[in-house]
Amino acid sequence: AQKVTQAQTEISVVEKEDVTLDCVYETRDTTYYLFWYKQPPSGELVFLIRRNSFDEQNEISGRYSWNFQKSTSSFNFTITASQVVDSAVYFCALISGGGATNKLIFGTGTLLAVQP
């Protein structure tokens, strides 16, 4: 079975705090891709990052960083020094298998509220 679990339904932080959003995935395929998307109130999904299963290097992009650990099937997302503009729903997603498919399997999302 292929599945993405985001156990945190809602997180509320005060501006400038660091926050980590958890993502656990399940797949039996050895080739897979993991994603994070941001969904602001406007509804449009905004792509943040893609990692493939063969690249476990962590990545940092400005205030955003991602920790990919195959041993625990996790792909966590950290926002450093959060800002009000970071308030949104964040989705972790999976594409499983190495074929010609880009069907995304999404988690249920984490609503992040950053208070001023």
Next chain:
Amino acid sequence: ETGVTQSPTHLIKTRGQQVTLRCSSQSGHNTVSWYQQALGQGPQFIFQYYREEENGRGNFPPRFSGLQFPNYSSELNVNALELDDSALYLCASSLASYPSDEQFFGPGTRLTVL
């Protein structure tokens, strides 16, 4: 701005009616995928079209159907609407259907079924 547009923005229908939702992909993008996002849930894959042919389908009944046109526009049709069809419907376009092909999402159409 992703260059993907959807219409209408909002729609209200009654149970049993039929609805057509529209998506305009980025020029040159041969693949369009449709997702249903119920309130408080993640998007669920409905189906995908590549060069006007269905290229994969999720766990949705046949009353959900689609079309893709040569001008990079596409439609999602839903017949015999049910209350549970109330959701945000998102389309996403990409060059092809490989995992490395980034998908660009539209803003969605919010459908309410009464």
